[in-house]
Amino acid sequence: xxxxxxxxxxxxxxxxxxxxxxxxxxxxxxxxxxxxxxxxxxxxxxxxxxxxxxxxxxxxxxxxxxxxxxxxxxxxxxxxxxxxxxxxxxxxxxxxxxxxxxxxxxxxxxxxxxxxxxxxxxxxxxxxxxxxxxxxxxxxxxxxxxxxxxxxxxxxxxxxxxxx
Numbered sequence: 410x411x412x413x414x415x416x417x418x419x420x421x422x423x424x425x426x427x428x429x430x431x432x433x434x435x436x437x438x439x440x441x442x443x444x445x446x447x448x449x450x451x452x453x454x455x456x457x458x459x460x461x462x463x464x465x466x467x468x469x470x471x472x473x474x475x476x477x478x479x480x481x482x483x484x485x486x487x488x489x490x491x492x493x494x495x496x497x498x499x500x501x502x503x504x505x506x507x508x509x510x511x512x513x514x515x516x517x518x519x520x521x522x523x524x525x526x527x528x529x530x531x532x533x534x535x536x537x538x539x540x541x542x543x544x545x546x547x548x549x550x551x552x553x554x555x556x557x558x559x560x561x562x563x564x565x566x567x568x569x570x571x572x573x
Contacts, residue, residue: 443524444457444522444523444524445457445462445501445516445523445524445525446485446501446516446522446523447521447522447523448521448522454485454487454499454523456483456485459483462483463480463483463503466480466483466503466512467479467480478503478505478510478512479505479506480503480504480505481504481505481506482502482503482504482508483501483502483503483504484501484502485499485500485501485502485516485523486498486499486500486501486502486513486543487499488500488544490545490546490547491544491545491546491552492546492547493546493547496547498515498544498545499515499516499518499523500513500514500515500516500532500543500545501513501514501516501525502543507538508538509535509536509537509538509541510533510534510535511533511534511535511541511542511543512531512532512533512543513531513532513533513534513543513545513551514526514529514531515529515530515531515545515549529549530549530550530551530567530568531567531568532545532551532553532565532566532567533565533566533567534553534554534563534564534565535563535564535566536553536556536561536562536563536564537556537557537558537561537562537563539556539557539558540554540555540556540557540558540561540563541553541554541555541556541561541563542554551565551567552565553565
C-alpha cells in the first residue's frame, strides 16, 4: 500500500537523508489543463483556476488506479537550481493537509503563460512537514531537501511518465 502511494504521487527530491526510487507508472493526465497560470500585470504568477486544477490533479491520481492524496495546498515555487544560480526553476507544488507529502510538477513558460512540462519528471517527497521539499538541478533532475529534526526520513519518488 505504501509503495502504491509513492508510485502514484510520482515525485522526486532527495536531500542527504532521503531515499531514492524511480518509477515509470502510467498515470493518466489527459484531463490536466494546458495553461495553469499566467503572469499578471504586477508580474505575479496567478492561477487561471486553482480549484479546478486541484480537482483535475486529484482525478488524474484516481485514474491511475493507485492510492491518492487529497490536495490541500497548491502553489507555484520559484527557486534557483541548486547547481547553477543562473537557472530559475518554476514548479507547481501540490501537498496534503499536514504538508508531509509534496508533489512537484515542472512548469514551462510560453509568452507569460505556464503549463505543466510534459517532457519533465514528476517528483514526490514524503516523510516530514519541515524539510523534505522538492528541488531541482539545472538539468531538471530532482531531489528532496533533508528533514529537519532527528529520526525523520524523507523518501523521494520520481516518474518519467509525462504529463499531457
